[in-house]
Amino acid sequence: MPETLTKIVVNCETGEQQILPLTAAEIAQREADAAAYAAEKAAADAAAEATAAAKASGLAKLIGLGLTQDEANALLK
Amino acid sequence: MATTYTLISSVIVGSGGAANIEFTSIPATYTDLIVKLSGRNSASGDDRFEIQFNNSSSNLSQRRLYGEGTNKYSDAPASAIQPTGIVQDSYTANTFGNTEIYIPNYASSNNKSLSVDAITENNATTAYAMMVAGLWSDSAAITSIKLIPMSSGNFKQYSTAYLYGISNA
Numbered sequence: 001m002p003e004t005l006t007k008i009v010v011n012c013e014t015g016e017q018q019i020l021p022l023t024a025a026e027i028a029q030r031e032a033d034a035a036a037y038a039a040e041k042a043a044a045d046a047a048a049e050a051t052a053a054a055k056a057s058g059l060a061k062l063i064g065l066g067l068t069q070d071e072a073n074a075l076l077k
Numbered sequence: 078m079a080t081t082y083t084l085i086s087s088v089i090v091g092s093g094g095a096a097n098i099e100f101t102s103i104p105a106t107y108t109d110l111i112v113k114l115s116g117r118n119s120a121s122g123d124d125r126f127e128i129q130f131n132n133s134s135s136n137l138s139q140r141r142l143y144g145e146g147t148n149k150y151s152d153a154p155a156s157a158i159q160p161t162g163i164v165q166d167s168y169t170a171n172t173f174g175n176t177e178i179y180i181p182n183y184a185s186s187n188n189k190s191l192s193v194d195a196i197t198e199n200n201a202t203t204a205y206a207m208m209v210a211g212l213w214s215d216s217a218a219i220t221s222i223k224l225i226p227m228s229s230g231n232f233k234q235y236s237t238a239y240l241y242g243i244s245n246a
Contacts, residue, residue, distance in 0.1 A: 005096040005231070010086045012240065013102040017088065022096050029134070030096065034229040037123060040154075 005030075083107070083242045094119055094231035099223040100240045105184035107242030112178040112222060115237045116163035120230030124161040124197050124205055128178065129223040130189065136214040146202035158211040162195030163226060166233070172198040173236065183219040188212060 005022040022030070055076060062072035085107075088098050103110070116126065129137070139158045142151050162176030176195040183189060193209035213219075222240070226232055 006093060007097045007099060008088050008090065008095045009099045009101055010088055010240075011102045012086045012100055012104060015086065019091075019093070019095075026096070030225075030229050033127070033227060037125075037228055041122075 081244045082111070083244065085110075085240045085242050087239045088237065090232045090234055090236040092234050094233055095236070096231050097223055097225040098232060098236075098238050099221060100238075101221040103183075103220050103222065103240070104242070105218050105220075107184075108182070108245045109243040110178075110180040110183045110219070110222075111241040111243060112176075112180075112224070113239045113241070114162060114176040114178070114224060115173045116176070116224075116226070117173050117233040117236055118163045118165050118226040118228070118230040119233050120226065120228040121165055121167040123226075123228035123230060124163060124165045124174065125159045125227040126163050126176075127223075127225040127227060128158045128160070128191075128193075128211070129225065130213050130215070130219045131217055131221050132223065133213075133215065138212045138214070140210045141207055142209075143205055143207035145205050158191070158193070158209065158213075159227065160193045160195040160209050161197060161205040161207050162193070163232070163236070164197045164199065166230075168197065168199035168204070169201070172200075174198065180219065185218070186216045188214045188216070189219060 005027060006019050007022055009018045009020055058076065059072050062075065063069060086100055137156055137158050140153045143161060144150065160176060163174045164172050174197040176193060178191060178193050180189060180191045191211045193211060195207045197205045224238060
């Protein structure tokens, strides 16, 4: 049986608290938000990996030119 | 706590968790509002929750400054207010994030600004601290506030939310 998603709704005038099932619109929004975040995170992770790879490549080339590791690191800070 | 703080309502999430927490019928009798949230997300990989007013996901904007154990960031993801203030489920067990949301002049007919101060907890390098400047560009008085864990998560049991009204002394 699928899980029933519920929300807590507090009426601040009466103090009444209710546990209610999510509406179809709320479930659809929740799924869309999750998909959007997954795509955004995948893009950010790929960009971070590309940056790290470029940095490593640049460091190797600087060391190849005769700089020490510390000198190359200082240039890339 | 200052006597100008009045507890309006509070929630402690029970064993079934909660897909969101919503304060409704907020009286317009205070000057400002504060929400204090202690939360944990059932989703792994996402520390964020979303803030919505009056059941609207429109006309929201944000500027975020944040960092974890290694990096620092500044960004402004569009069309939402999403602090990283609830601990994701892959973090150290039984830890919770802390968030304070301050909403001045919530009942005015001007756009509503807010500030958010949020942290997560984790016995590892990655745990976030974040400041958010948010804006809801709407003239309606705020009568409801919804807090929604992201990535299809639920607030886990023992998450708490407290809504305070602040009055001018």
